[in-house]
Amino acid sequence: MSDTTAPRIMPERWFYGETMHWMIGAVVTDHASSPRALAPGERRIGAFILPPFQRPPVWTEAQKVRLIESLYSGLPIGALVYNQTRTQGPCDRWLLDGQQRVTAIVEFVTGVLPVNGWRYPDLPLIERRHFERMGMGVIETRIEAEDQCRDIYDRLAYGGTAHEPKETNNG
Numbered sequence: 240m241s242d243t244t245a246p247r248i249m250p251e252r253w254f255y256g257e258t259m260h261w262m263i264g265a266v267v268t269d270h271a272s273s274p275r276a277l278a279p280g281e282r283r284i285g286a287f288i289l290p291p292f293q294r295p296p297v298w299t300e301a302q303k304v305r306l307i308e309s310l311y312s313g314l315p316i317g318a319l320v321y322n323q324t325r326t327q328g329p330c331d332r333w334l335l336d337g338q339q340r341v342t343a344i345v346e347f348v349t350g351v352l353p354v355n356g357w358r359y360p361d362l363p364l365i366e367r368r369h370f371e372r373m374g375m376g377v378i379e380t381r382i383e384a385e386d387q388c389r390d391i392y393d394r395l396a397y398g399g400t401a402h403e404p405k406e407t408n409n410g
């Protein structure tokens with residue numbers, strides 16, 4: 240039996256995204272002046288919009304501090320998955336994976352989260368610029384359908400903090 244007639248054992252690739260490198264300054268930038276209005280259930284976080292099916296942040300302060308320390312130490316923190324539609328449709332600018340990480344970064348930069356006794360606005364300018372220029376991976380998708388975005392979100396959330404039954408929106 241040739242390879243073209245053999246039954247498929249593994250699923251065909253269906254997820255496509257472009258891997259990018261963003262500076263943290265771009266991740267935390269609030270694009271509230273964007274023409275895209277929030278739909279019911281959506282929330283803004285930094286440069287992104289959280290879809291209505293995303294639960295609220297669940298990381299503890301200790302987890303957030305560890306993430307910021309990891310960034311300063313040069314450890315990779317995984318890539319965010321971000322959806323950018325071509326039509327500025329309902330799924331445009333949705334953050335499909337990375338809410339906890341972006342929340343920690345935004346809270347640090349806005350001075351809400353102290354790290355090692357320091358609040359970001361009180362750091363010397365050179366330290367703030369250093370942090371803003373640190374890079375992180377972002378995978379950008381171009382999906383127009385909400386159900387496909389939800390499928391990606393569900394698949395990526397398999398290894399994170401489990402959702403409580405009350406946090407699951409199956410509707």
